[in-house]
Amino acid sequence: MNPGTLTLYIFVLAAVASVMVMLITRTVFYAALSLIVCLISVAGIYALLSAEFLAITQLVIYAGGVLVLILFGIMLTNRIAGKPLLTESHHVVKSAIISIGMFLIIIISYQKTSFNQGDPVPAQGNHINNIGIELMSTYVAPFETGGIMLLVCLIGAALMASSFKKNDHV
Amino acid sequence: MIMSEHTILFVLGAFLFSAGLFIVFTKRNAIMILLGIELMLNAANLNLIVFNRQNPTSYEGQFFALFIILVAVCEAAVGIAIILKAYHYYYTSVPDQINDLKEKN
Secondary structure, three states: OOHHHHHHHHHHHHHHHHHHHHHHOOEHHHHHHHHHHHHHHHHHHHHHOOOHHHHHHHHHHHHHHHHHHHHHHHHHOOOOOOOOOEOOEOOHHHHHHHHHHHHHHHHHHHHHOOOOOOOOOOOOOOHHHHHHHHHHHOOHHHHHHHHHHHHHHHHHHHHHHOOOOOOOOO | OOOOHHHHHHHHHHHHHHHHHHHHHHEOOHHHHHHHHHHHHHHHHHHHHHHHOOOOOOOHHHHHHHHHHHHHHHHHHHHHHHHHHHHHHHOOOOHHHOOOOOOOO
């Protein structure tokens, strides 16, 4: 077993373990921290699968941005109540049946599909260079649309969360 | 028979998706539901990257994953803003207890 495969298995185990913690724990804060561990493990898997740009994006945006936002949200909805934010589970049996059924459906459909066999040769050249060139040539329309969507969502979220109207509830 | 790396990664993606679905169904807190949605989007990204390895000369899977990350960021920001706003009105972040459209007097 070469070191790359071993590292891949370690990342897979870390992701599975952190997701199990998310499933079991009742504290929302611990669940968010476990999600950070899971996302960093998946970023490591991306890096091993020669998708370095996606790995860096995952680290910067998810682990650096989204999860900090979610921790911020947990603390803001925790402050007034003055106790740790706990969550309860309901409909556990029905949800477990649906989730395991979904898992089996995905696995069975994977087994029944035929893919081209053998390990493909990795693409030559610098991946990040190629991604930058393609992003500015082939994918420039979705790129710009995504930028506009980010701007709209930023303004909308800031307007929604801020208290610009003067009333008693805000 | 030893499983190949791609099979293990595919099973991991299916597991992440199912776990996210389970969290969305069972947990009663709105922030936990957001975390479950992030997990499901992440599983989709993982599958896209793994399938992109089948055709390594193109980057279509990676670009798809990139735009999914973009949408996930927007969804998380707007979701947190809605949760905070609802918390200021109802003093709870449990969606089951937010059951009236009018403001409380």
